[in-house]
Amino acid sequence: MAFKKHLPIAGLALALIGVQLITVATGSTYYLTQLTMVSYLGLLIIGLCLVMGYAGQISLGHAGFFGIGGYTSAALTTLNLSQAFSAGDPMVLALEKLGFLIHSQNIYGETLLYVHPWAACVAAIVATTLIAFGIGIPVLKLKGHYLAMATLGFGIIIYRIVLAVEIFGEADGISDVPPFPLIGNMAITGDLDQRVANYYIGAVVLLIGMILLQNLIHSRVGRALTAIHGAEDAADAMGVNTSRYKLYTFVVSAVFASLAGVFLTHYTGGISPSDAGVMKSVRFVAIVAIGGMASLWGALSIGLILNFMSLRGFFGSYDDAVFGTILIVIMLFAPDGILRLPFLQKLMHRQGDES
Amino acid sequence: MKSFMKNVLAMLACSGLALTMLAGCSAPDETKKEEVKQAIKVGAILAETGGASFLGGPEARSMRMMVEQINAAGGVNGQPIELIIKDSAASPDKAISFAKQLIEEEQVLAILGPSTSGESMQLKSICEQAETILISCGAAEVIVNPVAKWVFKTPQTDSFAAMHIFAEMNKMGIDKIAVLSGNTGFGKAGRGQLQKIAPDFKITILEDEVYDKKSTDLSAVVAKINANKDVQAVINWSIVPAQAIVAKNMRQAGMTIPLFQSHGFGNVKYIEAAGEAAEGIIFPSGRLLAADILADDNVQKATLVKYIADYESKYAPEQASTFGGHGFDAIMILAKAIENAGSSDKAKVRDAIENLQGFPGTGGVFNFSATDHNGLAMDAFVMMTVKDGKFVLYHQ
């Protein structure tokens, strides 16, 4: 069973490699830029799917968590400290040795001294975890439209804060975010010579996320979540600590969104208030709904495809209009998600019978 | 067992879709490249939809119109221009993705736009690294200061607008003011310049409020300013609809102190939106709005009159605006530079832009240099006001 459980993951890995090879063969490696962006967004989508599909909680505030991650990391790594400290300051040297600070030069040749992206990333995760716990404990007690409103409200608050605070760049957002160094020369960056490497970094991050969530779903926690979604009162009566499971899922999902924010910000080199806006949250929820709420694979595939088309500018000025139309059509004719469309179902059942 | 097979199938379906998509979108591109081998490719990233469509819409329409005209006249140096406009909807992640697409896949000579300062800042280092010309339509000064080798901009600089306003205030004997601004990139940049420059003109900012760009009513803010009797004038730095709302609320509250607007007040529509409340508003503006009252020997006059007439006949009932003019300037500067360079080589065209002198655009007369990638001087602005529902020159 363990082998079979991981077979789809292996399949996804093969598909990701296949896509890269095809782009090389057709001389269109430039697609990898958008594919990398899409895989980080995929991380957020599967996290949201966990909350919506498995724990049965709607969250209209996930762009807020994306924003917390992206902005924390961007603000810390673009804040130039070289003015505040003299060059040979022993404290700076010590912090640099420990890996908290890093030196580099910008396009004008000025020296920059800023927080190391790893330290900034840890700060972003810690901040997200704390905020998710803080907001999750009261919010998850709410139900229905009130829960929707509360999460929407949380998203708006984050949006308002990044739009109003000077260190977050107000309406302009933050640009010139440095690369996120990994092992050796590898880094999460939009540089062209690292594009293939970055595609695989994005793919690996997504795969790890997927494996973690798959394991979570097939564990005791996952079964408890399914029970909560099915009948919360019954699960409660059977001794499942429903509120604690819901809270943990919410926090895990928030951290996924936050990491997506961190990585994507370093990859594109910038973030702006609209990335943390309400419309983004709505878009994420819609993607999960189109993919089929309780289907990580469905949400992931729809997320990859729709975000890819949007980032490629497929529909020009009609991007939002097309998105709205798809949303309506899917909800009208395939409310359980696109993968549960009758003809796909038939296909799957036939396959199932044969095996 | 079934659910396992479902997963595998779902996964296959997903990767299959992705593959067909890749195959599908690479094919037509190839054929297109063959057809227009001779054309000079120019990219544009503009916010035709979304929150900044009031900028991106007129800019895109102006550029399309000018490219049509240029190509109808035989192109530049005999080569037609192929303009590829991408709608970013003012979303920087799209702008970044599009910029990379245009640079690598389309191999464009230059990128015109984006419409907003925020997006422009995100693209600054991308274009710098890819050595591709960027002619931004964003207003903020930071786009060209510090100067980046490949980055230019066409809208007049905020600080010049601020200086014109303050100079006018000095003449009127005003030294205590209130500043209102919207929470857009435009409002942010303007507010920053006002705060920075005010001390040079011995002007004190007593009240300073930033309001939401989608505000529906600002009477409470206006009441607060009205309550401060030391305030002698108000500067509002924002875009529609808030700039009309401020004017209305001030007049409704019976305030008689002068209202100054930014150079974003550049369209006759705004007078209509604010109605009689627009009377007496003083604002710096490019000469676009004053085209028909300019002296005949003004170097800009011919350009302006033709642009306005062309735009308004092509896109009636829409009227020409300062914003559309930024788009016009961007494409015309590029076309002129290609002509001067005599080739469509990136580096040569870039040098040609930097050497462009005395080029009359809608925003002013452009004189670029290695240290000035905006090319407009203080005199790009004139002070204007609204009288009997029309724009007229102030103090004349």
Place this chain on the structure above:
Amino acid sequence: MTLELFTQYLFAGITYGIIYAIVAIGFNIIYNTTGIINFAQGEFVMLGGMIAISLNGLVPLPVAITIAVILTMLIGGLIEIIFIRWLRSPSVLRLIIITIGLSILIREIALHIWGDTVRALPYFTGNVISSLNILGAHISPQVLWVIGVCSVMVVLLSLFFHFTSLGKEMQACASNRIAATLCGINAKNMVTFSFMLSAAIGALAGCVVSPITSSQYDMGTGLAIKGFTVAVLGGLGNSMAAVVAGILLGILEAFSIAIGFPLAFQDAISISILLVILFIRPNGLFGSAVSAGLKDF
């Protein structure tokens, strides 16, 4: 603070509040009969305003507004018939997502019809600079129009729901759909009526506020969020409570400006207050736990 200034802030707050409340009432009507939140409510407001503006000049203002309201009402009905009526026992979440999709679609269609220009209806009485002097404060006559129209609307709605058979049938569907159907009420028609009513109210609101706020294709989203906030604050389904909650929120916002609170954080603060209230009273200021329990996801 002088009395004049106090009154000035008070009226500013009431203006904000009534605009929010008028949108919230639209939410409540559909919520009451269907149990769903129609996220396209803000678009009805936009449509009403934009249609009236397009007609104004061709026909006299009152006629333009009437046609705009009727047209929007028909659009509301059509939307229900095309997108919602034929669904068999749809889940609430599914309906919500359909209305989100509709909201995006209507906004984009409006952009391609009317473009991005900001327009406004003329002031109903007087003009843009006229103001009335009430207790020393300057109030635009349009504010009185908004307050008046909203009050009349609330009264008429409550009469409608309590004294007309159609209104009572709609209420019956709200409290128990199956029982209502058994009594011979056509529940599906009631849902269509609620969409039409709500669209008409939204459109009327869009016309009355247009001189103050101006109309633009994307004005709906912001209004819908504020309206939803107010509806939840009051307790979903309760229109009277929405008006009270709206005015409370509006006054709070106006006076937060008065005490020098940075405007940029205003929304963050008003929504934080909403969250705190939800945590203490999960069913809104005036809602009861029972009614909230009935309508879950």
